[in-house]
Amino acid sequence: MAPEDAAGDDSLGTVIERCACESVFDKKPCDFYPEGTLQDAITEKVVQCYMWEDGGDLDADDQELVRFILSKAKKLFAIATAIHFEFEKLRKVMALFKNNGICDEILNSPPQTTSTDPDAVHSDPWPDLLATLEPANTGRKKLWNSRRIKSFESKRWEFLAPVFSPTKMSYDLPSLCILPFISKGAASKNGSFGSVRKYEIHQNHIELVSLMSASGDRAMIKRRSLTFHLSGAADLFLLLRSQGNSAKFRPR
Numbered sequence: 001m002a003p004e005d006a007a008g009d010d011s012l013g014t015v016i017e018r019c020a021c022e023s024v025f026d027k028k029p030c031d032f033y034p035e036g037t038l039q040d041a042i043t044e045k046v047v048q049c050y051m052w053e054d055g056g057d058l059d060a061d062d063q064e065l066v067r068f069i070l071s072k073a074k075k076l077f078a079i080a081t082a083i084h085f086e087f088e089k090l091r092k093v094m095a096l097f098k099n100n101g102i103c104d105e106i107l108n109s110p111p112q113t114t115s116t117d118p119d120a121v122h123s124d125p126w127p128d129l130l131a132t133l134e135p136a137n138t139g140r141k142k143l144w145n146s147r148r149i150k151s152f153e154s155k156r157w158e159f160l161a162p163v164f165s166p167t168k169m170s171y172d173l174p175s176l177c178i179l180p181f182i183s184k185g186a187a188s189k190n191g192s193f194g195s196v197r198k199y200e201i202h203q204n205h206i207e208l209v210s211l212m213s214a215s216g217d218r219a220m221i222k223r224r225s226l227t228f229h230l231s232g233a234a235d236l237f238l239l240l241r242s243q244g245n246s247a248k249f250r251p252r
Helices: 012-019 036-042 046-051 060-072 076-082 086-099 126-131 147-159
Strands: 021-022 028-031 181-184 189-191 195-201 209-212 220-222 227-231 238-242 245-251
Touching: 012 036, 012 147, 012 195, 028 147, 028 209, 036 076, 046 060, 046 076, 046 238, 060 076, 060 086, 076 147
Parallel strands: none
Antiparallel strands: 021 028, 181 195, 189 195, 195 227, 209 220, 227 245, 238 245
């Protein structure tokens, strides 16, 4: 069964396109996938349809691989399909992730490689990590060639938009990070410390906050909206690095 026939509107490609949101922060449009959107989208049926063309019976190893994807690697699975791995190649890629302990949890902070090749050293560990997943000099084409590695590097940021807490005032994020800002004020305003612009964060990227009520009961409250004002002032500001430049945001 072809992936596009997996489950009609529930096929992975359709779900991903439907879930994508545009970040309005950078001048160049870029998409991000709100936190939690893949949990219901990537089902056992979708995984099987993307990995087994004939839809045949799965052996014990196959079933274990599916369980790994559903429990620990939905983002990795979505990235792999987005960069055009499918069927046997997709199975091999996901098995490499599983056998090397690579899961969604380390997408933001992969382990450093032990490569001694000076040409293989990057500030981002992912290129080296992916390049060393397969044995060298086997005479076979590598799954992770330079083109696929570059595509992975670019695509993964769409699934790593940060989650902000109303109680945390300082963040230090990578320069390639896509900010989950879904709307901004029509125009910037001039204040005491320079120009200021208002941004709104996607609700899935605002952390649940635990508050103690007057009676002593603990309640979980999710704020429906959180906005930031872009400014040049340094007064309990949220520090973000965007495109290599320091930008400062203050919760409002």
